[in-house]
Amino acid sequence: MVTAVSSLALVGHKLSENELQQITELQLTATEDDHGGVIVEMNKPVEPEVFACTLRASISLWRKQGKRGVWIKIPIELVNLVEAAVKQGFWFHHAEPKYLMLAYWIPEGSHTLPANASHVVRVGAFVMNEKREVLVVKEKCGIFLRTGEWKLPTGTVEEGEDVCTAVVREVKEETAIDTEFLEVLAFGESHQSFFQKSELFFLCILRPVSFDIQEQESEILAAQWMPWEEYLAQPVVQESELLKLTADICLAKKDENYSGFSPFPTKLRFTDQKSHLYLNYQDLKRQ
């Protein structure tokens, strides 16, 4: 904090009581991370000039302390501080609707900060009842409105959500059907699905435990239990290599001895967080 004040004094800036107060508060929000760096979470308005000056002084201080990466999280309400950070050499690391994370690297050489998230993760649900009817939906918007096809329920895995939880949630949201997760049958990857980002898609099999459909109003035009042969006979399925292949896999699971990956409970290293490893349990237990 002394450094920040000295730095302002050095550039001949007279400090008001208010500015001194602002500098003190800014310094207090810096916390250390686990990788020799610091994280500053901005949460109170501050004049951009004061912010710029304090930041410059803080970086000098952190450099002396041998710090490496510097993170600044700026909530959208304090967007007027972004320019000052960039002028100081910070770059955009990632952003969410309500904040922008900027990063800076103090040591010589290229940084070793973690990469931004690169993938959107999606799930699709194969849910068949005992009459060999498959749970399908028609979507209200996007590309599937144009094709008009009956398709397996799909959705996006949220941050912090497990694949096996996400797919059960999506089926419930879109159709009100309760299910139990069984296996990941296959997964695919595609690129440039939106801007530069990539996408992973997990095809999952779920066992239905309720059967009365109620469509989600906002996204779903219609949902039904459709005879499998009728689903397969749709021209869009017949014309798509990918849809035919996924249908083959679903049927191999249902009628043959196809083994996908099922979630096996385990603990992560370092954090002891509970997690799953998705693996071919059928083959592993055969040993």
Next chain:
Amino acid sequence: MVTAVSSLALVGHKLSENELQQITELQLTATEDDHGGVIVEMNKPVEPEVFACTLRASISLWRKQGKRGVWIKIPIELVNLVEAAVKQGFWFHHAEPKYLMLAYWIPEGSHTLPANASHVVRVGAFVMNEKREVLVVKEKCGIFLRTGEWKLPTGTVEEGEDVCTAVVREVKEETAIDTEFLEVLAFGESHQSFFQKSELFFLCILRPVSFDIQEQESEILAAQWMPWEEYLAQPVVQESELLKLTADICLAKKDENYSGFSPFPTKLRFTDQKSHLYLNYQDLKRQ
């Protein structure tokens, strides 16, 4: 463009030749997307006031045209325009080191814009030679420097990169060993691995096709072919439920009939982009 000019005139702003030119150029950069929205890529400096005014006028125009989502991509050099967009109601959608993407939703109700990327995707490589030695590395930084353990080579999948390409690249980069991708043996998920983001980790088996190790200087302290029993005997492996489980899977693949997912070539729908579906090929072909 007329609308933008009128809007500036309405607020009693006298347009200079230069400002008129700037408005014309800004309008020209707006292109339509596939979902009834527009994308504006800022690429030339413009006064923030002119930008704000043009943006306001453009939104009126797009509203009349029935447009939905509006994207503005601001390169880091033009960071002085970010505040103006936020004041207009834009929010942060995502960011990369060199740009910030802002989004705005014109219709009533909640937006249906795609979510930001939520996951970092990582890969680990199980590479064993014919002497039952496994390819292991010691890392120079991060948490593994502290544990000092010999570990399987790992790395991050880049945007636009396939899992099966990424893991071969990482092994090559870290050890100079050439490999052929065989299968994904299992995958795990963890959360809050960095900020709010989640992580998917794919354990892969690769077949080595070259054997002379050369360590990557920047990240790797040492690399070697280590007898499998010696790898297993490390205390860190013995103490970790997760490492023991992954070792079991690797061995089940090597010595038993464990079947993972191998990449099967297919084509994506809608784009005809070539892709892979990772599936249990051994089980599928048994049919």
